[in-house]
Amino acid sequence: MPIDKIMEYISVIQFAEKYGISERTARNYCASGKIEGAFLTGKTWNIPADAVMPSKGAGKRKVSPLLQAMKEQKASRLKGGIYHRTQIDLTYNSNHIEGSRLTHEQTRFIFETNTIGIKDQTVNVDDIMETVNHFRCIDYIIDHVEDRLTEPFIKQLHLLLKMGTSDSRKDWFAVGNYKRLPNEVGGQETTVPEEVHREIKALLSDYNCSHKKTLEDILDFHVCFERIHPFQDGNGRVGRLLMFKECLANDIVPFIITDELKLFYYRGLREWGHTNGYLMDTCLTAQDQYKSLLDYFKVTYNK
Numbered sequence: 236m237p238i239d240k241i242m243e244y245i246s247v248i249q250f251a252e253k254y255g256i257s258e259r260t261a262r263n264y265c266a267s268g269k270i271e272g273a274f275l276t277g278k279t280w281n282i283p284a285d286a287v288m289p290s291k292g293a294g295k296r297k298v299s300p301l302l303q304a305m306k307e308q309k310a311s312r313l314k315g316g317i318y319h320r321t322q323i324d325l326t327y328n329s330n331h332i333e334g335s336r337l338t339h340e341q342t343r344f345i346f347e348t349n350t351i352g353i354k355d356q357t358v359n360v361d362d363i364m365e366t367v368n369h370f371r372c373i374d375y376i377i378d379h380v381e382d383r384l385t386e387p388f389i390k391q392l393h394l395l396l397k398m399g400t401s402d403s404r405k406d407w408f409a410v411g412n413y414k415r416l417p418n419e420v421g422g423q424e425t426t427v428p429e430e431v432h433r434e435i436k437a438l439l440s441d442y443n444c445s446h447k448k449t450l451e452d453i454l455d456f457h458v459c460f461e462r463i464h465p466f467q468d469g470n471g472r473v474g475r476l477l478m479f480k481e482c483l484a485n486d487i488v489p490f491i492i493t494d495e496l497k498l499f500y501y502r503g504l505r506e507w508g509h510t511n512g513y514l515m516d517t518c519l520t521a522q523d524q525y526k527s528l529l530d531y532f533k534v535t536y537n538k
Contacts, residue, residue, distance in 0.1 A: 242272075242444035243284040254288045264289055272446040274383055283446070299486045300535045305377050314347065317532045318377075321491075322346055325479065326369040328493050329472045332500075335362045342366055361400045368396050369472065376480035383443055384456075384477065386435060392473050393466050402468060414467040421501065425464035434463050448485045453478055454514055458507040488529070488536050490521035 245253075250270075251261040265273040265280045269289035273282045298306075301317070308318035327342040336359065337345075345351050345366055351358070372395045382388060394411030402408045409415055413431040417424075426434050442448075442456045457478050464470045475492060482489035492500045496517055503514025529536050 244281040245284050247280050247282065250282045250286065256288075274443070299483070301488070301529065302377075302380060302483050304532075304534050305483070309374060309377055317528065317534055319346075320528060320532075322370055322373055325373060325475075325491050326366055328491050329475050330362070330365055330369060331494050332492065332497050333469075333471055335359075335365065337362050337366060346370055361402075364400050365396060365472075368398060368400075371395050372472075372476050373479075376476055376483070380480055380483045384439055384481070386432075386439065389435070389465075389473065389477065392476055393469055396469050396472055408467050413465050416467065418464055418467060420461065420464050420470070421505065423462075423505075425462060431463060431465045435460075435465055438463065448481060448487075450482070450487055450518070451511075451515070453481045453485070453487070454507070454511075454518060456481070458504055458514070461504055486537060488522050488526055490518055490525050492517075492521055493524070496521055 247258050247261045247265065251258045254261075261270075261282075262280060264270045265275075265282065270282055270286050272286060273280055275281070304316065305318050305321070307313075308316045313319065323339070323343045323346050326346070327337070327339045330337065330342075341351060341353075345363065349367075351363060372392055375392065375395055379388065390411050390413075397403055397408075397410045400410075403410045407415055413435075414428050417427055419425055438456065438459050442452070445452055457474050460474050460477065461470060466473065479489045479491075481487075499513070499517040499520075503517045506513045526536065
């Protein structure tokens with residue numbers, strides 16, 4: 236994953252000495268989110284070397300109107316709003332890309348009633364389980380949208396997605412953990428199991444060096460994640476959930492890859508690094524579609 240420079244970090248003691256404040260004050264600034272980019276490794280705060288002294292009254296960055304609406308509507312279980320629509324559209328499309336045969340209407344029915352009415356049709360139980368689980372994954376990223384991406388966070392998403400499925404009953408399938416057997420995607424080789432931890436750790440280290448992520452940063456992370464393909468199954472859905480989460484976290488309008496965009500999306504993943512415009516254009520098209528939803532629900536966003 237290309238980056239412009241290697242981020243340097245200093246300790247709480249060094250930051251305190253630099254600005255003539257107490258170590259306790261510096262730690263409080265870190266813990267309250269007043270120093271942008273500061274993060275914990277164990278019990279030690281890592282502060283960007285170029286971090287500035289917080290201005291009076293500074294705090295955590297302002298929550299975007301979309302994220303605020305998501306949080307409020309999730310808490311109240313409001314029907315018919317942007318949270319409701321996102322749960323159904325993101326879950327249906329992401330699962331459908333991976334082969335789920337449930338319809339959009341059946342997905343909506345499961346979300347709204349926690350039941351499913353099927354007549355003269357055979358339905359795979361895993362499709363139902365993964366639909367319900369995907370709803371939980373979306374709730375999880377809304378609740379933890381401001382968390383840095385870490386290996387435990389990513390593994391938790393995979394656990395939520397695959398728990399209770401037939402895969403979870405297979406001895407060789409590591410639900411909530413990295414793959415044990417080699418796999419491929421689209422006929423292309425992926426990272427071997429023995430190297431997954433090392434490559435994911437390096438990817439996260441590079442990605443988390445940047446304080447404020449751009450859409451290109453998020454897409455680059457997504458492509459690298461999919462090429463590593465860290466899990467036995469569920470990589471595409473986990474990866475798209477992470478993209479949605481990171482867009483919300485960085486006040487970027489998120490997007491949903493629909494079935495109509497699937498082939499363009501696959502081409503974009505394949506060509507990233509050679510012709511980045513393919514994936515960028517596809518995601519911008521999906522973003523425009525999501526913006527039309529935000530306009531309908533009167534949710535403001537950065538143009």
